[in-house]
Amino acid sequence: MTTMAMLEIDDLRAGYDGIEVLHGVDLTVEEGEIVALVGSNGAGKTTTTRAIAGIVESMGGSIRYRGDEIGGEDPHEIVERGIVQVPEDRDLFTGLSVRENLLLGAQTDDAKADRGSTIEEAFDLFPRLEERADQRAGTMSGGEQQMLTLARALMGAPDLLVLDEPSTGLAPQLVADMFGTIAEIHDSGLTVLIIEQNVQQTLELADRGYVMENGRITLDGTGDELLDDEGVVEAYLGV
Ligand SMILES: Nc1ncnc2c1ncn2[C@@H]1O[C@H](COP(=O)(O)OP(=O)(O)OP(=O)(O)O)[C@@H](O)[C@H]1O
Secondary structure, eight states: OOOOOSEEEEEEEEEETTEEEEEEEEEEEOTTOEEEEEESTTSSHHHHHHHHHTSSOEEEEEEEETTEEOTTOOHHHHHHTTEEEEOSSOOOOTTSBHHHHHHHHOOSHHHHHTHHHHHHHHHHHOHHHHHTTTSBGGGSOHHHHHHHHHHHHHTTOOSEEEEEOTTTTOOHHHHHHHHHHHHHHHHTTOEEEEEOSOHHHHHHHOSEEEEEETTEEEEEEEHHHHHHOHHHHHHHSOO
């Protein structure tokens, strides 16, 4: 018996203004995994997450979620299915309070119905956000805004969380905290696809990983296998 992957991307081609950036990407995420997507600047990692979220139109290939083709669906339909993307550019409502930003993260009807209890869970995970619940998001520090972005995504009650460089711009201690929080979120039952520049920490956290170069997957394996790979060490671990 073959089991169905939660997310299955086959031969995905996508890009901008008719110019292909992804030249046939294959990637799967099984339910319950943390999967890392690493690679150099401009490799196409963000474009892959945008294609999953329906923000970039695919030019070929398929994206299946729980067996259904979702390539070509609108972003809000994809959110309804339980896929929530956390973009790199935080995208917060800077003039609104922390609490208001969190409440706006509950986009689907189910998430809206549960948002009272979900906000309590978010505050348990991020006590700092509870202390600052009435502060305007735009006046929070970079690290606090990063936490708020992640907490807001959780308000959408995702099944699959797609994280685009959650540690960008964070001081080293906050990077460690962020990875700890992601591990905690994963332990609570969420499936995670994560893009990161912090390759070492990401592959230590991930069950499996993919290396992307120039719009193609060039290597995949368990986190440990990739950490032991000479090419990965040379290209991404700066040794
Ligand atoms: N909105 C856009 N319009 C046109 N080209 C774009 C756009 N966004 C990205 N690109 C191009 O697509 C290619 C892949 O970019 P992408 O952001 O997916 O890479 P990445 O692997 O996430 O890189 P980084 O690690 O630097 O964030 C790059 O050549 C980039 O210049």
